[in-house]
Each structure stands twice: as structure tokens, then as C-alpha cells.
Amino acid sequence: MSDRKPSPFPILLNNDVCSLIQAAEDVYQIRFKNRAANAYLVRGSKRTIMIDVGLSSNYSHLLECLQHLGVKPSDIDMVVLSHEHLDHIGAAYHFTGKTIIAAHRLAANKIMLRDDFSMLRKMFNEPNVPIDVDIWLEEGNLIDLGNFRLTVMYTPGHTSACISLFEQDKGLLFAADTLMPGGVMGGVFGSGSIADYIQSLERLRGLNSKILLSGHGRLSDTPQDDVRIAIQRSHTLLSDTAQLFDALDARSNFEPIMQSVRDLNKLDDS
Ligand SMILES: [Zn+2]
Ligand SMILES: [Zn+2]
Numbered sequence: 001m002s003d004r005k006p007s008p009f010p011i012l013l014n015n016d017v018c019s020l021i022q023a024a025e026d027v028y029q030i031r032f033k034n035r036a037a038n039a040y041l042v043r044g045s046k047r048t049i050m051i052d053v054g055l056s057s058n059y060s061h062l063l064e065c066l067q068h069l070g071v072k073p074s075d076i077d078m079v080v081l082s083h084e085h086l087d088h089i090g091a092a093y094h095f096t097g098k099t100i101i102a103a104h105r106l107a108a109n110k111i112m113l114r115d116d117f118s119m120l121r122k123m124f125n126e127p128n129v130p131i132d133v134d135i136w137l138e139e140g141n142l143i144d145l146g147n148f149r150l151t152v153m154y155t156p157g158h159t160s161a162c163i164s165l166f167e168q169d170k171g172l173l174f175a176a177d178t179l180m181p182g183g184v185m186g187g188v189f190g191s192g193s194i195a196d197y198i199q200s201l202e203r204l205r206g207l208n209s210k211i212l213l214s215g216h217g218r219l220s221d222t223p224q225d226d227v228r229i230a231i232q233r234s235h236t237l238l239s240d241t242a243q244l245f246d247a248l249d250a251r252s253n254f255e256p257i258m259q260s261v262r263d264l265n266k267l268d269d270s
Pocket of ligand 2: 037085087088177186215216
């Protein structure tokens, strides 16, 4: 027996590889059962978009879910990429033709320069397909789907290039790896920063969000609780990091980096 209350979000399709869950009217979560991040479909009255699309190898399953809703890939006007990690963006490669691919300018730059280190390409055993970004997004941009108006919020921390999308009237918060159900944190990667992460979470706390649509895990109807826990955890991570930094003797760890910069500059002088 479990005393967890049943999920308020109806499951429309569920098989071995993925499930399709309704988050709100015309808003759907596609959840994969491998390492791919969640994909979202928002079907507006004027435009239809996806927010993240999962791994390239998941594309056929993504199509299956879209088909279940009567949506063809050519019906997708825009794919918004939350950040540069491959588990969120890989399948964007398959959206050719009129679908516009959009990402924050820092993510777009990494993706366009094929910065495999930033995209975590080695972590995912995927075909090396090039993804092209058409529109570079910034804080404050608005994506108008007719009955949905999504505001782009620049929320760095997990990486330098993370965005969240917020639909104020409906209280929908698409927070990718910045905020997850239960206050689970996405971790701080190469270009990220725990201090930026805390500031981004504080901004998300200030929103009157009702449904949290994250990059991993279930949908949540308690985003206020989730963000409160995440902020507590991020402060713990900050103090843990400070202790780790002390323990590592920072000077000896910086020396090889400084030396490689000196060597590089020497080459340039000659
Ligand atoms: Zn990520
Ligand atoms: Zn992720």
C-alpha cells in the first residue's frame, strides 16, 4: 500500500520505451525510458512547438507519441532547446524543413561550433549528427503561440546556457535541468556555476508557477515546494564545494592549467 496521492496527470500512452502524459490542455510530456531527457509538446492556437526533443536515437519513439496526438513533424513550427546537453537536443537533427530550431545564444554557439565536450557527446553513445540552431534566444524573448505566451528566462547554473520558459497565465514552468520535481538538482557542469544556479532558482521561486515541467522525472503540481527544497540543497552544495576546494589545495591544482596557458602564449610570441 502506498499513501502517495495518485498523479493528476493522465497517461495517454505507455509502452516499453516511452510514455505520453498530459500536463495541461494542449500540453504534453513525452517521457523516455532510457537516458534521454523529457520532450514537451505545446499545441497552441496559432503555433505548435516542442521544448527539448531527447536523443537522436529516440526519434522514432518521439514520432510515435506525436502520431498518437495526430501531430506530424512538419506541424512543429519551432523546437526550443533548453541547453546544449545532447540528451535534450539530439533529435533536433531530424526536424528539417520549416521547423525552426531555437536556443539561448550561449547554447547555440556551443552547438554550432560542435563543442562536443560541452554537449557531453561522450556520455551518450549516439550517432554524431550535426544540429543547427536557427534562432538565438535571450532573456525576455516571448514566444507567442496564440493561447500560450512563453517568456524566455535565462537561468544559468547547471550550464552557462540554460533557459526556462514560463507561461504566466497558466502557471506552466518549463525548467529543464534547473529545477526538477522534489527539488532534485541537475548538477553543475563545466560551464556552470553553483552561485548562478542559486540566483536562477531564486528567480524561479518568485514566479507563481502551478505546474513544473522538467527535463527529467515526472510532472509536478507542487513547484513552490520543489523550488524551496532545491534552494536549500544548492546552498548545501555551495558549502560542500567550499570544503572540497580547501581539501584539494587549490594552488597545486591550478598550476598545470596556468602552465599550459603560459606555454600556449609562448608559442604565440615566437
Ligand atoms: Zn543538462
Ligand atoms: Zn538533462
